[in-house]
Amino acid sequence: MNKTILITGGAGFIGSHVVRHFVLKYPQYKIVNLDALTYAGNLENLVDIDNSSNYTFVKADICDEAAIREVFATYRPDGVIHLAAESHVDRSITDPNAFVNTNVIGTVNLLNASKELWKDNHEGKRFHHISTDEVFGALGDTGFFTEETSYDPHSPYSASKAASDHFVRAYHDTYGLPVVITNCSNNYGPNHFPEKLIPLCILNIINNRPLPIYGDGKYTRDWLFVIDHARAIDTVYHEGLNGQSYNVGGFNEWKNIDLVRELCRQMDDKLGRDPGTSAKLIQFVKDRPGHDLRYAIDATKIKEELGWEPSVTFEQGLEKTIEWFLANQEWLAKVASGDYQRYYQERYVTGL
Ligand code: NAD
Ligand code: TYD
Numbered sequence: 001m002n003k004t005i006l007i008t009g010g011a012g013f014i015g016s017h018v019v020r021h022f023v024l025k026y027p028q029y030k031i032v033n034l035d036a037l038t039y040a041g042n043l044e045n046l047v048d049i050d051n052s053s054n055y056t057f058v059k060a061d062i063c064d065e066a067a068i069r070e071v072f073a074t075y076r077p078d079g080v081i082h083l084a085a086e087s088h089v090d091r092s093i094t095d096p097n098a099f100v101n102t103n104v105i106g107t108v109n110l111l112n113a114s115k116e117l118w119k120d121n122h123e124g125k126r127f128h129h130i131s132t133d134e135v136f137g138a139l140g141d142t143g144f145f146t147e148e149t150s151y152d153p154h155s156p157y158s159a160s161k162a163a164s165d166h167f168v169r170a171y172h173d174t175y176g177l178p179v180v181i182t183n184c185s186n187n188y189g190p191n192h193f194p195e196k197l198i199p200l201c202i203l204n205i206i207n208n209r210p211l212p213i214y215g216d217g218k219y220t221r222d223w224l225f226v227i228d229h230a231r232a233i234d235t236v237y238h239e240g241l242n243g244q245s246y247n248v249g250g251f252n253e254w255k256n257i258d259l260v261r262e263l264c265r266q267m268d269d270k271l272g273r274d275p276g277t278s279a280k281l282i283q284f285v286k287d288r289p290g291h292d293l294r295y296a297i298d299a300t301k302i303k304e305e306l307g308w309e310p311s312v313t314f315e316q317g318l319e320k321t322i323e324w325f326l327a328n329q330e331w332l333a334k335v336a337s338g339d340y341q342r343y344y345q346e347r348y349v350t351g352l
Contacts, residue, residue, distance in 0.1 A: 009084030016045035062106030144298035189226030215287035217257030225317035249297025
């Protein structure tokens with residue numbers, strides 16, 4: 001094996017797709033998946049590849065500086081693809097400190113460990129930080145986020161991600177650390193944790209429970225199939241220029257209410273229910289504080305400079321996603337137990 005890549009957060013939604021992608025596509029790389037296995041981390045996401053000879057899992061918390069130092073000393077990674085994070089806006093509103101710790105301090109711990117390990121030679125080394133379009137704040141009815149858009153985060157989640165992006169850039173500018181950043185739009189797909197809009201609605205449609213739409217449902221998100229995000233990360237990790245950031249998105253905007261109606265239509269079809277059955281579950285509920293009106297990514301740079309573009313249409317991606325959730329209801333039932341039950345009860349049942 002000619003290279004070791006440390007992927008953080010590899011047991012989570014996007015991370016598990018990134019780990020699978022790299023393990024299968026690059027047998028010559030050793031892939032080390034570092035994850036603390038929080039409520040969002042689940043090794044069952046990786047059962048199909050966890051026996052691969054080029055794959056290793058390490059349970060560690062990126063906030064634990066000593067543990068991170070030890071992992072770097074043991075595996076001496078040539079590259080880091082950093083996805084570990086607290087990722088849910090609603091949770092960040094109730095517990096901002098967890099977001100500061102993991103997303104900011106955890107990222108700085110990884111930057112320090114990389115800087116120390118690579119201090120004598122940056123050749124072939126890379127720190128790829130996975131960020132979000134939410135750092136740019138909110139758009140009005142028109143326009144797109146480009147790589148030049150100023151940061152203007154509104155939620156504790158996006159503020160913590162913005163801070164981590166700034167640290168990553170600062171380590172490039174100050175210490176010459178070879179970094180790249182990707183800012184991606186909302187992902188959807190298999191293994192998506194059911195606290196987020198699409199999997200939450202799929203779970204609730206299956207169980208005939210209300211579909212909570214915040215505010216008037218006119219908030220707009222730009223959705224990308226998770227496997228296309230994994231492909232984009234591969235492209236930028238290998239071809240991106242040091243110190244640069246790349247926006248990743250599929251030019252695929254949906255108002256939440258239209259998206260949920262489309263989901264209802266497809267779920268009725270798949271479940272053999274009469275048309276209109278699932279849409280009756282839609283309920284408008286109290287809005288999220290500081291709710292960003294619209295996100296939309298301009299993904300021209302990654303397409304023109306690196307040749308990446310999405311491989312599936314939204315129609316194909318959503319169908320694959322629904323089929324995966326219907327075929328994996330045991331996975332869904334398992335992750336929707338424990339901590340998630342308490343979260344759901346407090347947030348939606350008492351709140352509705
Ligand atoms: P997720 O919540 O599904 O997974 C996060 C993973 O990180 C989990 O496996 C969790 O166990 C792990 N983790 C959390 N805290 C940790 C810690 N202190 N130490 C080690 N591991 C820890 O998140 P996701 O949706 O897969 O997002 C992954 C990354 O992509 C995040 O950095 C997020 O900001 C970014 N991102 C997400 C989206 C999206 O739509 N989900 C879009 C753009 C960018
Ligand atoms: P979410 O999946 O939490 O992603 P993000 O906040 O990172 O964009 O939410 C997507 C959109 O759906 C967002 O505008 C908030 C809205 N939403 C609801 O209307 N109801 C819900 O129950 C959830 C979780 C989200």
